[in-house]
Amino acid sequence: MLKYLIKRIFQMIAVLFAVSLIVFFVMSFTGDPVLMIVPPTATDAQIAEARVALGLDQPLWVQYRVFLGNLLRGDLGVSYIFKRPALTLIVERMPATLELVFFSILISLAVALPCGVFAGAWPNNPLSRIIMGGSLLGISLPSFWLGILFIFYFAVEKGLLPSSGRGETATLFGIPFAFLTRDGFRHIILPAVTLAMGTLAMLIRLIRAQIMEVMRQDFIKFARAKGVSWKNLLFRHALKNALVPVVTVFGIQIGTLIAFATVTETIFAWPGMGKLLVDSINTSDRPIIVAYLMIVAAMFVFINFMVDIVYTLIDPRIDLR
Amino acid sequence: MKNRLGNFFRSELFHNFLRNPGAVIGLVIVIFFLVMVLIGPFFTPQNPYDIGGLDLMDAYKPPMWMDGGERAFPLGTDEQGRDLLSAMVYGSRISMGIGLIVVLLSCVIGTFLGLVAGYFGGRLDSLLMRLVDVQLSFPAMLVALFIMAAFGRGFGKLVFALTIVGWVLYARTVRSSVLVEKKKEYIDAAKLIGLSPFPVIFRHVLPNILTPLIVIATIQVGTVILTEATLSYLGVGVPVTKPSLGLLVKNGYDVLFSGLWWSSVFPGMFIMLLVFGINLLGDFLRDEFNPRLK
Numbered sequence: 001m002l003k004y005l006i007k008r009i010f011q012m013i014a015v016l017f018a019v020s021l022i023v024f025f026v027m028s029f030t031g032d033p034v035l036m037i038v039p040p041t042a043t044d045a046q047i048a049e050a051r052v053a054l055g056l057d058q059p060l061w062v063q064y065r066v067f068l069g070n071l072l073r074g075d076l077g078v079s080y081i082f083k084r085p086a087l088t089l090i091v092e093r094m095p096a097t098l099e100l101v102f103f104s105i106l107i108s109l110a111v112a113l114p115c116g117v118f119a120g121a122w123p124n125n126p127l128s129r130i131i132m133g134g135s136l137l138g139i140s141l142p143s144f145w146l147g148i149l150f151i152f153y154f155a156v157e158k159g160l161l162p163s164s165g166r167g168e169t170a171t172l173f174g175i176p177f178a179f180l181t182r183d184g185f186r187h188i189i190l191p192a193v194t195l196a197m198g199t200l201a202m203l204i205r206l207i208r209a210q211i212m213e214v215m216r217q218d219f220i221k222f223a224r225a226k227g228v229s230w231k232n233l234l235f236r237h238a239l240k241n242a243l244v245p246v247v248t249v250f251g252i253q254i255g256t257l258i259a260f261a262t263v264t265e266t267i268f269a270w271p272g273m274g275k276l277l278v279d280s281i282n283t284s285d286r287p288i289i290v291a292y293l294m295i296v297a298a299m300f301v302f303i304n305f306m307v308d309i310v311y312t313l314i315d316p317r318i319d320l321r
Numbered sequence: 322m323k324n325r326l327g328n329f330f331r332s333e334l335f336h337n338f339l340r341n342p343g344a345v346i347g348l349v350i351v352i353f354f355l356v357m358v359l360i361g362p363f364f365t366p367q368n369p370y371d372i373g374g375l376d377l378m379d380a381y382k383p384p385m386w387m388d389g390g391e392r393a394f395p396l397g398t399d400e401q402g403r404d405l406l407s408a409m410v411y412g413s414r415i416s417m418g419i420g421l422i423v424v425l426l427s428c429v430i431g432t433f434l435g436l437v438a439g440y441f442g443g444r445l446d447s448l449l450m451r452l453v454d455v456q457l458s459f460p461a462m463l464v465a466l467f468i469m470a471a472f473g474r475g476f477g478k479l480v481f482a483l484t485i486v487g488w489v490l491y492a493r494t495v496r497s498s499v500l501v502e503k504k505k506e507y508i509d510a511a512k513l514i515g516l517s518p519f520p521v522i523f524r525h526v527l528p529n530i531l532t533p534l535i536v537i538a539t540i541q542v543g544t545v546i547l548t549e550a551t552l553s554y555l556g557v558g559v560p561v562t563k564p565s566l567g568l569l570v571k572n573g574y575d576v577l578f579s580g581l582w583w584s585s586v587f588p589g590m591f592i593m594l595l596v597f598g599i600n601l602l603g604d605f606l607r608d609e610f611n612p613r614l615k
Contacts, residue, residue: 015455026471133343136604140597142547142567144554145589148574152582252458259460263551267574278555281470289470296463304458 008308012301019297020071023290024064033080033286076294077287081280086291090273094295096166097265097272099177101257103192104199111196112203117234119204120211120242131204138201143260147194147267154190162187164269191268195260199253206249210242217241244311251307255300334609344605350598358414365407370562384583397583400576408569409588413595415565419476420546423483428538430484431491436522438492439499450496453489461486462548469557479558483545490537498530532610540603543596550592566592 034051042050051057055066070076076087115135119128155163166187177184214220215238223237262274269275273292280288329335338344362368382398396405438446456464468482502508503526511525550567552558559565564572566588573585 015458018455023467026468030471030473136600137593137597140543140547140600141593142550142554142570142589142596144551144567145570145585145592148570148577148585148589152577152586156578252460255458256460256462259463259466260551262463262466263555266555277466281466282556289467293467297459300458300460 008305012305015301016294016298020068020294021064023293023297024067025060027286027290028060028063030284030286071294076291079280079285079288081283081285081288086287087295089276089288090291090295093271093273093276095177096270097258097261097274100188100191100195100261100264100270100272101254103188104196104257105254107192107196108200108203112200112207113239116204116207117211117239120208121215121230121234121238123208123212128208132208135201135204138197139205141197143194143198144263144267146197147191147264150190150194151267161190163190166271191264191270194267195257195264198260199257202249202253203246206246207239207242210245211238214238214242247310248307251303254303258296258299337609338605341605343601347598347601347603347605350594351602354413354417354595354598357410358417361410362414365404365410369403369408369411396587397581399572399581399584405569405584405587408564409566409591412564412566412569412588413591415559415563416546416549416567416592417595419479419483419549419559419565420542423480423487423545423549424538424541426480426484427487427541428491428534431488432495432527432534434488435492435495436499436526439496440503440518440522440526446496449492453493456486456489457493461544462551465548465552466555466557469552474557474560476559476563479549479552482552483548486548487541487545490541491534494533494537495530498533499526502526502529536603536607536610539599539606543599543603546592546599547596566595 034047034054034056038047038050055063058066074087076085078084079086079089082089115131118125119131122128151163154161166184211234220233220238223233228237258274261270261272262278264270265272265275266278273295276288277292279285280292338348382394384395384397394404394406396409398404399408434449438449465482465486468485469478472478472482508521508525511521516525546566549558549565550570553565553567554571556571559568561568569588570585570592573581573583573588577585
């Protein structure tokens with residue numbers, strides 16, 4: 001186990017190193033950053049001077065070495081627009097995004113577990129067909145469009161829920177969260193449901209397929225013969241054995257949720273790091289784009305690592321090499 | 322050819338297809354969209370790209386069944402007097418075109434690399450699969466978003482970004498199928514009669530691993546259309562002069578609060594319907610080709 005952990009940690013570092021290389025070299029094609037920094041009235045001589053001062057006259061691999069050195073010290077550059085460290089800007093907005101993602105996960109699990117188990121246990125029931133049709137529709141609809149429909153119906157037409165911003169926040173452990181206040185909670189409902197829809201639909205289909213697979217196996221027949229109640233049969237025997245692939249996909253889904261949070265946050269003007277990314281893309285604020293990618297890459301690598309560890313906990317049959 | 326067609330209509334696949342209402346609906350939707358994008362532009366009231374044909378007097382018209390709507394603009398107009406239905410027909414053309422090109426490219430590239438990696442194994446195989454693993458641990462949307470953010474909007478770049486994201490799925494699936502196939506006797510037989518590796522791969526291995534490819538490719542058309550729509554919505558997809566369905570939704574959203582709900586609702590409905598049809602078909606094919614479910 002320890003040997004495996006050490007090997008995985010080295011792999012994680014290798015992946016992050018590769019990501020930093022790719023991000024750096026691809027971003028270096030995106031136009032001249034000097035022009036973003038100097039005032040528009042700068043003369044050619046001043047531009048050249050700024051280029052030397054910033055080290056941008058050096059060959060790319062020298063620039064990369066500097067970039068990597070700064071990265072390891074936690075210095076990801078200063079935003080062109082906000083004139084503040086990119087890392088700070090992203091870390092400030094991270095709680096908002098994580099809060100949104102967390103609520104989306106809660107919503108998807110709360111709906112997908114019962115629906116998926118039901119549709120898998122009774123595949124020919126009319127209700128199962130409705131669930132499956134609904135989930136197929138759920139993976140087919142563009143999430144940004146769903147968000148627009150929600151805004152139009154719940155905010156513009158009915159005036160029930162707010163459509164933009166995060167509302168009032170309250171501080172917990174020194175971090176501001178919206179869901180702690182009534183106003184903030186009202187703000188989180190629409191974006192969280194919008195973000196949850198894709199994951200929810202996908203999880204229903206996955207859980208159903210897994211349950212169908214498990215229900216065919218002998219230990220289920222045996223449990224039924226033994227007289228185990230349906231509730232215990234489904235949720236203790238079947239679901240537990242169906243969970244391994246669900247956990248894998250779930251790990252990937254957390255990543256997808258963080259990625260799609262960019263879309264949801266843009267629609268609902270949710271002040272998270274996803275909206276910051278989209279805004280920065282539109283204003284060519286390169287340090288923020290790079291910082292976002294490095295931080296999110298580190299998060300994904302860590303999530304994948306955790307997923308592998310969780311495997312062994314829920315299924316001792318899996319042997320880590 | 323005629324004989325083959327006859328065989329198809331008598332086949333189990335076709336028989337099951339007719340008995341599966343979801344699959345039939347899916348095919349009807351897909352055919353509807355194909356016909357629409359192929360011949361639709363001859364029938365649309367306007368050419369939405371022809372700025373000269375627009376009249377600002379027609380702006381902000383609601384759909385024809387509402388007060389103030391006109392028969393000439395069945396689904397209403399936008400703030401420039403552009404007919405929404407015409408824009409949607411042209412937009413579907415762009416969305417479907419990108420979807421098909423990307424799937425074709427990623428299928429060809431991914432299948433080729435998967436075949437080679439699986440058949441020859443060794444260094445190339447482990448390098449390629451490591452790459453696939455790393456890429457699959459990042460959400461496709463984010464990778465595509467990053468590429469588009471770096472290179473800017475445009476059709477070529479969009480196809481490039483979506484193909485980079487798409488090929489890995491084929492490579493992985495093909496490789497694992499090849500690993501199974503190459504242990505079989507007919508491959509030994511093919512090698513024994515003196516065929517060199519590439520004829521063995523393309524004439525003997527490839528035809529036997531086609532079924533999972535068909536399923537992935539079908540479903541991927543829908544995924545690509547959705548991803549393209551999302552990127553265009555975020556403003557990093559297709560150029561503004563040639564709006565796809567996703568960009569139409571975005572343009573519609575910009576005027577949603579001035580009451581023009583139709584210009585974001587209808588294009589989005591088109592995306593959903595199209596992708597839903599493709600997914601219905603893909604689901605049917607997957608169940609048909611999955612021997613475990615029979």
